[in-house]
Amino acid sequence: MRVKRYVVQSMPDALSLIRSELGNDAVILNTKEIRVGGFMGMFRKKRMEVIAAIESEQPPSKQPPRPIAPQQAYRPPAQPPVYSAMQEETAAKATVVAQLRKEEREEPPQALSSPTPAAKQPQSFHKPETDSELAEEIRQMKQMIIGFSRQQTHPISRPAPMQSLYDRLILQEVASERVNQLLEEIASTDGYSTEWSAEATWNAARSILVGWLAPFQTTGITSSVRILHFVGPTGVGKTTTIAKLAAEQALQHKRRAGFITSDTYRIAAVDQLRTYANILNVPLEVVFSPLELSRAFKQLEDRDLIFMDTAGRNFRNELYVSEVNSLIQGRIDSDTYLVLSLTGKSKDMNIVARNFAEYGINKVLFTKSDETDSYGSILNIVLEHQLRPVYIASGQNVPEDIAPFDVQRYVDQLLGEWANE
Numbered sequence: 001m002r003v004k005r006y007v008v009q010s011m012p013d014a015l016s017l018i019r020s021e022l023g024n025d026a027v028i029l030n031t032k033e034i035r036v037g038g039f040m041g042m043f044r045k046k047r048m049e050v051i052a053a054i055e056s057e058q059p060p061s062k063q064p065p066r067p068i069a070p071q072q073a074y075r076p077p078a079q080p081p082v083y084s085a086m087q088e089e090t091a092a093k094a095t096v097v098a099q100l101r102k103e104e105r106e107e108p109p110q111a112l113s114s115p116t117p118a119a120k121q122p123q124s125f126h127k128p129e130t131d132s133e134l135a136e137e138i139r140q141m142k143q144m145i146i147g148f149s150r151q152q153t154h155p156i157s158r159p160a161p162m163q164s165l166y167d168r169l170i171l172q173e174v175a176s177e178r179v180n181q182l183l184e185e186i187a188s189t190d191g192y193s194t195e196w197s198a199e200a201t202w203n204a205a206r207s208i209l210v211g212w213l214a215p216f217q218t219t220g221i222t223s224s225v226r227i228l229h230f231v232g233p234t235g236v237g238k239t240t241t242i243a244k245l246a247a248e249q250a251l252q253h254k255r256r257a258g259f260i261t262s263d264t265y266r267i268a269a270v271d272q273l274r275t276y277a278n279i280l281n282v283p284l285e286v287v288f289s290p291l292e293l294s295r296a297f298k299q300l301e302d303r304d305l306i307f308m309d310t311a312g313r314n315f316r317n318e319l320y321v322s323e324v325n326s327l328i329q330g331r332i333d334s335d336t337y338l339v340l341s342l343t344g345k346s347k348d349m350n351i352v353a354r355n356f357a358e359y360g361i362n363k364v365l366f367t368k369s370d371e372t373d374s375y376g377s378i379l380n381i382v383l384e385h386q387l388r389p390v391y392i393a394s395g396q397n398v399p400e401d402i403a404p405f406d407v408q409r410y411v412d413q414l415l416g417e418w419a420n421e
Ligand SMILES: Nc1nc2c(ncn2[C@@H]2O[C@H](COP(=O)(O)OP(=O)(O)O)[C@@H](O)[C@H]2O)c(=O)[nH]1
Pocket: 233, 234, 235, 236, 237, 238, 239, 240, 241, 272, 312, 367, 368, 369, 370, 371, 393, 394, 395, 396, 401
């Protein structure tokens, strides 16, 4: 059986697509109203999701598409052929619908909400990955293959300190091609000898890594920034970080903060920021739609710095990211921090970082350094996506568990004490 899912504006749209694609014998397994697109849960549009199927023996291309007169086009799903097919297929449908729900969560909402003809193209049922995920997997596979072929063509026998350095950085989860690049640069350092001690090797590594990262060193919040957006996946620590930074700015720079949150998905999310707002004596505005933003800014016009908290959702989704970005890029006195947790999976972090970096976001704030001993993902993310690390958060205590990112300190932490074996 061949199953396809269509997301359309109306049933007639679906029927003509189904007829032309699957032929006249196609049956409709399920229809339901869904909401797609929008911004942060607002302005979502109504669409119909229609799941149609055809026995696979009948090649659909052989079915000439029949033009459908408008009055014939709409056949409500309750008509007999549809439901008899549905009854026969009940078991199959349960699985199909379950899988499609999963797929729906992962699908780009803009593609579904866009009124362009391309958006009306049905989604192929067997498409478990987003393009970003696929790209990331291909990248990782390429790295693995390069790693294997290197090992096979040059059986690796390194001087002991180089091997220890290699082991240390791989344990820190630095991407293997970066580690190899580092070892090659050390080996081509002026005066390098295979007799170098571990200490000399570590020192060389330190200065190369600092050299790699130095261009990304940046200062924290600058006085020219008045609106600071925090974006990133759910639970990475955006709200907590905002509270820490608002306190830091008030205490150290006497800048009076205001909060805006558009994270109205979870009731607890607003309460959480409100609690911090009360403790820190900072006004809070809640916005339910982008249109309310100007009202919120007006309410907070006497504030030196406005922290804007967003709901973290579906940031693996490139199209959604572009939507968010178009809203937040409008002002020159605004800046955006992508927040990533060091406890996250590097594959997921990479997808999120790539999606944001592509839309011009160039600063990253890492959290939860206290919950891991591996810091390699910072190096990977910064170099791969050219993001400047602004702060690093290291615990749940507000306001103390945050510090500006310091390249030197980071490299020391990454390398650890030099080791001989
Ligand atoms: N260990 C640790 N926990 C943190 C850190 N930052 C935030 N958290 C915790 O992570 C959880 C989610 O934080 P929250 O600010 O609500 O994340 P959000 O969904 O991105 O706004 C909370 O329990 C925070 O206390 C950090 O640097 N280290």
